[in-house]
Ligand SMILES: *[C@@H]1O[C@H](CO)[C@@H](O)[C@H](O)[C@H]1NC(C)=O
């Protein structure tokens with residue numbers, strides 16, 4: 529969710545780093561470690577299950593100016609409910625959306641919603657099931673988690689992108705001393721490395737990031753399949769993210785008896801080999817938001833294929849018809865062994 533002006537467009541992945549991660553000797557040494565680490569089966573017990581009204585009552589509505597400089601007026605819970613920007617549908621799914629019924633002046637702000645869990649976490653298995661996610665010209669949604677003191681308590685961006693980009697980006701932001709490292713095994717993930725240094729320094733806040741190669745991972749391509757699940761495991765060995773389209777959600781997830789050791793290669797992984805997870809990530813709230821323009825969607829607007837300028841896009845309500853989260857649930861599990 530944090531971006532500097534030194535941007536990497538997720539739809540223009542850099543290949544300059546590729547050679548660094550392809551040393552065969554390093555790869556095979558690391559592969560054994562990575563495969564063993566994720567082969568061990570761990571049992572998980574459900575700790576929190578957010579669904580329906582829980583997103584309105586057990587999460588806080590952020591009402592300050594957007595820290596990422598987006599053209600949004602984040603609404604309080606009462607305002608969001610009253611304006612129809614946050615509500616529970618008859619089928620139990622929760623909608624969090626951007627105002628798509630008011631035209632605002634060019635240069636103005638549009639009403640939107642940003643919520644964060646009151647509970648905080650120091651690890652666990654997080655399973656988020658979305659029926660649909662926001663997308664559209666100028667739109668910048670994210671499902672992420674962050675500690676109170678940024679960047680020293682870390683940030684995990686599970687689902688994030690801008691405009692009508694076709695694929696998802698997975699990113700960590702940290703303080704110094706956390707990276708994917710030279711020995712990272714590119715075969716241990718389904719995604720492509722965009723950048724390897726997780727630490728934010730100076731104006732470079734790119735973080736360490738992966739681009740998911742599948743158009744089923746983001747926006748329209750995700751939504752037309754009735755969405756799916758993003759699951760991430762955060763433990764002392766690393767942070768691992770899996771993605772499943774709705775038709776491919778593992779039965780153990782649906783049965784609330786998840787076993788990540790059976791899920792195969794993760795979409796993205798951030799092993800502890802070059803990042804002490806415990807000292808870089810703590811007290812995370814889960815966050816769902818949709819901002820507009822700002823530090824990421826603003827500078828990337830011109831190359832996005834969208835018409836006009838970002839400020840003009842904000843003004844036109846028709847750009848926000850798909851700027852909507854439809855959340856089935858978010859479940860949090862703790863390991864029991
Ligand atoms: C997995 O199990 C093996 C054998 O019991 C053990 O040596 C290894 O440390 C375990 N890995 C993790 C990540 O717990």
Ligand SMILES: *[C@@H]1O[C@H](CO)[C@@H](O)[C@H](O)[C@H]1NC(C)=O
Pocket residue numbers: 844845846847
């Ligand atoms: C708003 O956007 C729609 C779709 O791109 C377009 O048809 C319409 O003319 C725009 N309205 C204004 C006031 O620019």
Ligand SMILES: *[C@@H]1O[C@H](CO)[C@@H](O)[C@H](O)[C@H]1NC(C)=O
Pocket residue numbers: 628629848849850852
């Ligand atoms: C807002 O978007 C929804 C689809 O998400 C659409 O059904 C509705 O007609 C739109 N509202 C307006 C005023 O265009």
